[in-house]
Amino acid sequence: MTPDQMSARTSRALAAAVAAGRDLGLDVSDARVVYDVFSVVVHLAPSPVVVRVPTVLPPYADAGYRAARQRQELAVAGWLADQGHPVIPPSPLVPREPVLRDGFSMTFWQFVELDQSAEPDFVRQAGLVADLHVALRSYPGELPFLSAAEPRFVTEGLAALEARPDLLEPADLDRARREWEVLEPVVASRAGFEAVFPGIGLQPVHGDAPAANIVSGPDGVLYSDFELTTLGPVEWDLAALGPECEAAYDEAAGRLGLRRLDQDVLRVVNAVGMSRAVACLALAPQLPLLVDALKPAVEQWRSMPFAGGLGG
Incomplete structure (x- = not known):
């Protein structure tokens, strides 16, 4: 556009x-x-x-x-x-x-008057995600399994990118498709996930990087943007945040009686998150700034293990 x-x-x-x-x-x-x-x-x-x-x-x-x-x-x-x-x-x-x-x-x-001067502290805010998980555990409504992974979005986005080598190089698209063939069955259904990760508990999670969606209001921090709330592993909410944030979450989780993050699940949800980022390039015709905004993510993805270590 x-x-x-x-x-x-x-x-x-x-x-x-x-x-x-x-x-x-x-x-x-x-x-x-x-x-x-x-x-x-x-x-x-x-x-x-x-x-x-x-x-x-x-x-x-x-x-x-x-x-x-x-x-x-x-x-x-x-x-x-x-x-x-x-x-x-x-x-x-x-x-x-x-x-x-x-x-x-x-x-x-x-409307909330936000403190725009407050610098985001993602490590501290990752610890606050554990508090949100405690609150969400009691949510009484039904939620779909890992809808935040948006399998259809990734599948159709990668298909659309076939006609746009200017947005994603053919070699990258080939890897993305092969990787998604491994990852998609794990996140498309609860049965598929549990077949790979038996015993990993599921609960309502925020779904969209909650540590980056904590804002400073007049009376303290506020959680926001629940557009992708879903049933899933808690690891989904720590995807792409890195070891310091993971450690902060684990410390808070231990204090609150929650389980620590599972590293195997983290590697897979990180890979799924990268698949979503790559597929997001298909939205660039609607939002051209994505081309430059996603370059660092694509470069990082190229250096990551294939499919989070699944499938060899």
């Missing part, structure tokens, strides 16, 4: 969020975009409401697919908030339901 096309997409998402907010009875007279990458995030000022409007999506993510995932996110984040856990909660001013407007499916969240 050209810059003008992306700007027009942002404008359409902003207009849809404003119209939806107005229909819900909110004062949206000073609405403004506060973030615009994979989603357009709109503060419906002066109302204390933030709207998240996903805009960069795989081809199969129709309105029904998006709404189903958003209902799950609202349910999990809303339940955590109701239990008193420190999360950015759904807005109490509107129903806890995604809203479809002008082709966009959006969710409404409570």
